[in-house]
Amino acid sequence: MLENGFERLVTVMDTLREKCPWDQKQTIQSLRQMTLEETYELTDAILEENWADIKEELGDLLLHIVFYSKIASEKKQFDIHDVAHSICEKLIKRHPHIYPAEEVNPQLIEVQSAEDVKKNWEQIKLGEGKRSVLSGVPNSLPSVAKAMRLQEKAKQVGFEWSHKEDVWRKVEEEMKELSEAVEGGDQLHQEEELGDLMFSIINYARFLNIDADAALERTNKKFKRRFTEMENMARQQDKSLRDMTLDEMDKIWNLVKAGG
Incomplete structure (x- = not known):
């Protein structure tokens, strides 16, 4: 019987870091771009629902997580076990409806749906010192995905249209403003209005339960x-x-x- 797959991967990584010139040379900075590429390869496999490729790309990403953790352990920062325990603690803390906390947070709502879980998640994050519900959206996230995440997070505090018809009227309003900007001839104004229109269309996609990026x-x-x-x-x-x-x-x- 094969040994535990994860432990095996950690052992292989230790060996490569010790004996392979290429692996020895890598830093968190040199790995960064490769991690992005592996992430996009995974998203491609997911879009195609190619399970064999999904398994392979998940393995590649898991390797990167172990690689970063190995480098961190060499610098006496943390190791892979710290990473695993950290996410466990976060998940437990942010799911009080599953793991009740000793001290009840009066700002949390009773969970009746997946939406309630997301609202409580954002509220707990604010209690952890986040100054804005939007602070968790990475600056380097691709624009379409970033727009979706910004809208989703704003929704958790009630900044949201009530009906999809309202959103479509906003799309039509932005189309009109873009048309007026084109007639005006100001390039920067056209860019701004085009961005507003795209943001509104992405918002409408959310109301249709469509992943705009996909x-x-x-x-x-x-x-x-x-x-x-x-x-x-x-x-x-x-x-x-x-x-x-x-x-x-x-x-x-x-x-x-x-x-x-």
Whole structure:
């Protein structure tokens, strides 16, 4: 029977850090970009619901967590066990409906739904010294994902529209303001109004229970697939897209689109 997989990984990491020149050279800074790449590879696998790839990418991310912890232990900061205990303590503290605290927090609401859990979670975070409900949103988070998280967190304190129809009216209002900005010709104003419109559309997506980032990525993938097929069809006709008119390309595009 194989030994515990996690303990095995920690042992392998210890060995690599001791004997492998590449692993010895790595720092938390050199690992950072690779961690981002591994995270995006995981999100790709999740979008495709490819469970084999999800398992592999989770392993890659787990390796990075163990790697960072190994470097931290060498610097006498913390080790992987501290990391695990830390998240356990956080989860216990932020789920008082499962793990009742000795001292009752009167600002927490009785949990009846998943939304109640999220509201209490944010309230507990504020009690831990967070000055704003938005403080936990990373500055480096991609813009679409950041907009979603900002809106979700603002919702936890009641800063939220009541109905999706209200949100759509806001989208229409922002579309009108963008149109007026385009007519005005001020580039910075156009950028600002476009940003407002995109923010409102992302908000509307939330009300439809749609992940705006995932929806946009699916469209990116669909466009890439269709455009590549259009290039292939043009080559089959001994043509290049560069030499074709827009009408000619549009006819091929519609053929590709009809195919799925």
